[in-house]
Amino acid sequence: MATAPLKMYTYLNFGGNCEEAFRFYEKHLGGKFVFKMTFGEMPDKKNIPPGQEKAILHARLDLGGTEVLGADIPSYQPMRSAYLTLIVGSNEEAERIHALLADGGEIFMPMAETFFAFRFSMLRDKFGVSWMIIHERPMQPGA
Numbered sequence: 351m352a353t354a355p356l357k358m359y360t361y362l363n364f365g366g367n368c369e370e371a372f373r374f375y376e377k378h379l380g381g382k383f384v385f386k387m388t389f390g391e392m393p394d395k396k397n398i399p400p401g402q403e404k405a406i407l408h409a410r411l412d413l414g415g416t417e418v419l420g421a422d423i424p425s426y427q428p429m430r431s432a433y434l435t436l437i438v439g440s441n442e443e444a445e446r447i448h449a450l451l452a453d454g455g456e457i458f459m460p461m462a463e464t465f466f467a468f469r470f471s472m473l474r475d476k477f478g479v480s481w482m483i484i485h486e487r488p489m490q491p492g493a
Contacts, residue, residue, distance in 0.1 A: 360434060361419040362479060365426035368406035371477035372420060378450050379436075381413035399424060428478035435482040444469035444485040451475045451483070 364371060369386060376383045390403035405422035414436065438444045448461045454476030461471040469485040
């Protein structure tokens with residue numbers, strides 16, 4: 351019996367705005383919102399947290415060649431030690447995405463040129479997701 355290849359996805363927790371975040375990423379980052387299920391759509395209705403009928407139990411977004419999964423959870427806290435990293439092909443695209451995601455968010459490192467990137471920034475967006483945006487410099491031989 352053949353085994354399926356290993357896959358790794360990122361699962362994001364949200365504090366009630368998972369659908370809004372995924373729709374935003376779909377519209378502005380070229381993702382595709384492919385699946386959502388609310389707590390109210392669960393087969394066993396007795397396990398629905400009070401007032402959470404419209405909250406996202408599970409969602410899936412195709413973004414940048416990978417899958418991003420997400421849900422609204424009662425114990426939500428913003429991301430602290432992990433970043434979704436977007437590798438872009440131009441300074442203009444890096445600047446556009448940085449401005450888009452920084453609006454209403456918190457900038458940890460402003461967009462700047464570095465020794466490893468033509469443009470690089472780190473921030474947390476208004477949905478609590480942490481991002482790195484990089485327009486990479488070509489890799490040096492022997493690295």
